[in-house]
Amino acid sequence: GESVGLHLPTLSVQEGDNSIINCAYSNSASDYFIWYKQESGKGPQFIIDIRSNMDKRQGQRVTVLLNKTVKHLSLQIAATQPGDSAVYFCAENKWGGKLIFGQGTELSVKP
């Protein structure tokens, strides 16, 4: 069946290091994949999206990689900062903006 899942539920990194958060998906028909960040007690916040006909997209300090062969998505955060500590969700667009979210990975940044 369709699912969007994450490999690891928690990730701890040292401040200044790069972070890589992974996500697997099973619906090869999805046309968009999106990453959201959710800080404690707040609603999710859009980070970046990638269309299925791309394999890489860069934003400010973030890069999303899409590997359609193995149905894998990753979010790379460069020079991770304490303010990056949050839960990160990948989501796939099932149809017309209706998103299917994964479980989330909690990123903890150690000073």
Place this chain on the structure above:
Amino acid sequence: NAGVTQTPKFQVLKTGQSMTLQCAQDMNHEYMSWYRQDPGMGLRLIHYSVGAGITDQGEVPNGYNVSRSTTEDFPLRLLSAAPSQTSVYFCASTQGNPYEQYFGPGTRLTVT
């Protein structure tokens, strides 16, 4: 702009009670949606609306009703609350890019 606002922030209900969660946005967005988030899980879509007068079901619509009489407001109604509806509820809106959704701060609902 206030963005997406939700009221109340916290609510405790007894089984069988009804209530309405309010959601409003001042960005003139056409698309609005409701999600629920359970511990350790991602968000699941309850209902959505692509414009005033138009609503449709998401993944988990049972036990919830919505209406969209104006562009700004998208209330979520629980007709007869059940403990399984204990969750955090998020409202979101978007215009243009349907994937860049703006989320409200959430309503934490407990049903006893």
